[in-house]
Amino acid sequence: MRSGASALTRFRSIALGGMSLADYGFYILCATAVVLLLAEAVRDTTNFAQTLVFGLTQGAIFALIALGYTMVYGIIELINFAHGDVFTLSAYIGTTILGLFTVTEGSFTALNLVALVIIFPVVMLIMGGINVAIERIAYRPLRSAPRLAPLITAIGMSFFLEGVMFLWKGPATVHFPNILPQWTTTVGGVFFGLKDIFVIITAAILVALLAFFINRTRLGKAMRATAQDRDAAQLMGIDINRTIAATFFIGALLAGAGGVIYGLYYNTVYYQLGFRTGLIAFTAAVFGGIGNIPGAAIGGLIIGLTAAFSDSYIGGKWTTVVIFGILIGVLVFRPTGLLGMRVPEK
Amino acid sequence: MSNAAKARPTLRDRLNIRERIRDRDTAVYGILIIVAVLFPLVTVYATGGTALVSHATRAGYWVLLAIGLNVVVGFAGLLDLGYAAFFAIGAYTYALLASPQLASSPAHHAVHINFWILIFGSMLMAALFGAILGFPTLRLRGDYLAIVTLGFGEIVPQLFYNFDQWTGGINAVGLIDQPLLPAWIQGPWSGDGDFKIVSPFSFNTDPVAFYVLVCFLIAIAVILVTNLYRSRLGRAWMAIREDEVAAAAMGINTVTTKLLAFGIGASFSGFAGAYYAADVALVSPDNFLFIVSITVLVMVVLGGMGNITGVIVGALVMYYLVFYLIPGLPENATSLASSIGLGSLNQSSGDWPGLGEETQRLNFIIYGGILVGMMLLRPQGLLPSRVREQELKHAAVLEEASAVEEGARA
Numbered sequence A: 001m002r003s004g005a006s007a008l009t010r011f012r013s014i015a016l017g018g019m020s021l022a023d024y025g026f027y028i029l030c031a032t033a034v035v036l037l038l039a040e041a042v043r044d045t046t047n048f049a050q051t052l053v054f055g056l057t058q059g060a061i062f063a064l065i066a067l068g069y070t071m072v073y074g075i076i077e078l079i080n081f082a083h084g085d086v087f088t089l090s091a092y093i094g095t096t097i098l099g100l101f102t103v104t105e106g107s108f109t110a111l112n113l114v115a116l117v118i119i120f121p122v123v124m125l126i127m128g129g130i131n132v133a134i135e136r137i138a139y140r141p142l143r144s145a146p147r148l149a150p151l152i153t154a155i156g157m158s159f160f161l162e163g164v165m166f167l168w169k170g171p172a173t174v175h176f177p178n179i180l181p182q183w184t185t186t187v188g189g190v191f192f193g194l195k196d197i198f199v200i201i202t203a204a205i206l207v208a209l210l211a212f213f214i215n216r217t218r219l220g221k222a223m224r225a226t227a228q229d230r231d232a233a234q235l236m237g238i239d240i241n242r243t244i245a246a247t248f249f250i251g252a253l254l255a256g257a258g259g260v261i262y263g264l265y266y267n268t269v270y271y272q273l274g275f276r277t278g279l280i281a282f283t284a285a286v287f288g289g290i291g292n293i294p295g296a297a298i299g300g301l302i303i304g305l306t307a308a309f310s311d312s313y314i315g316g317k318w319t320t321v322v323i324f325g326i327l328i329g330v331l332v333f334r335p336t337g338l339l340g341m342r343v344p345e346k
Numbered sequence B: 001m002s003n004a005a006k007a008r009p010t011l012r013d014r015l016n017i018r019e020r021i022r023d024r025d026t027a028v029y030g031i032l033i034i035v036a037v038l039f040p041l042v043t044v045y046a047t048g049g050t051a052l053v054s055h056a057t058r059a060g061y062w063v064l065l066a067i068g069l070n071v072v073v074g075f076a077g078l079l080d081l082g083y084a085a086f087f088a089i090g091a092y093t094y095a096l097l098a099s100p101q102l103a104s105s106p107a108h109h110a111v112h113i114n115f116w117i118l119i120f121g122s123m124l125m126a127a128l129f130g131a132i133l134g135f136p137t138l139r140l141r142g143d144y145l146a147i148v149t150l151g152f153g154e155i156v157p158q159l160f161y162n163f164d165q166w167t168g169g170i171n172a173v174g175l176i177d178q179p180l181l182p183a184w185i186q187g188p189w190s191g192d193g194d195f196k197i198v199s200p201f202s203f204n205t206d207p208v209a210f211y212v213l214v215c216f217l218i219a220i221a222v223i224l225v226t227n228l229y230r231s232r233l234g235r236a237w238m239a240i241r242e243d244e245v246a247a248a249a250m251g252i253n254t255v256t257t258k259l260l261a262f263g264i265g266a267s268f269s270g271f272a273g274a275y276y277a278a279d280v281a282l283v284s285p286d287n288f289l290f291i292v293s294i295t296v297l298v299m300v301v302l303g304g305m306g307n308i309t310g311v312i313v314g315a316l317v318m319y320y321l322v323f324y325l326i327p328g329l330p331e332n333a334t335s336l337a338s339s340i341g342l343g344s345l346n347q348s349s350g351d352w353p354g355l356g357e358e359t360q361r362l363n364f365i366i367y368g369g370i371l372v373g374m375m376l377l378r379p380q381g382l383l384p385s386r387v388r389e390q391e392l393k394h395a396a397v398l399e400e401a402s403a404v405e406e407g408a409r410a
Helices: A002-013 A021-043 A045-076 A083-100 A110-142 A148-169 A194-216 A218-228 A230-235 A240-266 A273-288 A293-314 A316-333 B002-006 B011-047 B051-075 B083-097 B100-104 B115-137 B143-162 B207-230 B232-242 B244-249 B254-280 B290-303 B308-339 B355-377 B386-409
Strands: A184-187 A190-193 B184-186 B196-198
Touching (some): A021 A316, A148 B355, A218 A230, B051 B232, B051 B308, B115 B143, B115 B254, B207 B308, B290 B308
Antiparallel strands (some): A184 A190
């Protein structure tokens, strides 16, 4: 009975040159992936670059969602299953608000620009409000309850939000107006448009703003303190409830922007979109090291790229297996994630 | 620790608590047994058909799943979000080895193994996969384990899709063998006349037989799990759930103990899977998605984690809500509207899709609302384990005290 466990312990404690064998496993896996990708890059550069563009765009959206997961997990250790549906709901609200403008689809007018400038802050603020309300109703009363109770309410909230979208626009896919400039170009056989650039730049700006907020403002500091030690933070005079609400608010701002960007880029959403997207974004957060904010952004990009490369080289039906296989592999070889900050064992 | 010494209960108090636990459990088991016996009698003679008995049979495998997940989540405190994967492994083990499916696979040879042997085969197969997944990952604590199991639960159905040469992929495995018995008593409910002894007997001729079988399996599962809970292993699980470091310090091999919880939980799922495959005779990867894992978890948490009677009641309540009440709502709403003279609501016009359709669209909201509402009202579950309830109260007081202490020190 004992030998199994001690063999595992021995395996984990073998160290070579300051790194454990598990770390070597992790690096060997990463190196293999990089070598295989480089081989593909040399073999068919155009296809590789095309996949890279697609993966980066997709990854930027995953990163925006993953940030919300990682912030909430970092501060109250809850896997917020409703977060993916907050993302989808923002696309639904976005398309409704755009319906109020007489936007022109397929070409870029001054009115489109106005709509574009208005829609981001409006949707983001609405989603922030909704997420704070969700926290207030479903999570805060259960903060001292058994740990699984808020997880179940999170799942319930996820169904509830999906139900709201289903009731609102029905089961079919919903069209999101195509209001971005349609300019596209081909560089060396790689096809990309202003849309791709728009997605990546918007996401980068939002992540930079978040980093500034977390590292430079008082509220950001309060969040970091609360994530580290809630009781100590409270004794230092931090209003815990307000800080947690702010975390949910900011997470929803990013998911809201992500939803609008998703809509603008893909032009079609459906009510169950958030479920799978949320799981993948959550994987990205774990990959980067859950609770770690730069980790979630980088994890999002890497998972987006992985999904794109897997779609292109292995086949779409294997993408789920690849992504969740990577998730299990990361947790086995390096439980703290890529840039891990939080240690799993206390 | 000092707190525990201060408020140490006398032996008599403790005996009282035990007595009360036993009383409530006995009462619940008694009610469940009476209902289980009366249910087919009453429904068959009241409705003249066996549709409700088939419903109860299907509720049965959810009960089996919930009992199994309770070992992992309730006893050992390991959060498993991919429990449906083991259910799938059990179901596919039976489906592939007891159907014509393998004849059209690269093996070119159909296999038909007896149900009574294969149900244990499925159990072992699921336990094996539980151990394979658990061995490298059980060192992880809390939510990290949940994430690994979530990933596993996503991968397994996808693999059954992808290896379509063997499993038929999206076309599912059909024509699965029914369990056989040398003899069985058949009554008038099966359609022809009086009570008679059928020999040999195949289960597909009589839904009531499946009902009896599942009651039997549940009874075996309950006895097994109750004994496990009272054994040395059960106490080790409880110790790990409460404090892993302290448990390890007391000499419990935490990895082996957790692995056993994981493997035993998975084996129950495999057991239920084989039975499910035999009952529905059609197994498709769609039956084992994340939603199944979540539903079982909700049953366990809602019923009262760690308490076997609570979990059974939770599973029955959730089954009734999710598979009977909510899907039946549209029909009920339309007939209600017609009977009170609002039949015009049932027609679709313009944006209004008709009352039936509208109610169906409300299903998600109702289900989500029920989950949130029930958890807010009873975060500890419908019938929480008494021991656990006391521990939680105690732990909350201790935690508050120690938090203040720690804070003062910092």
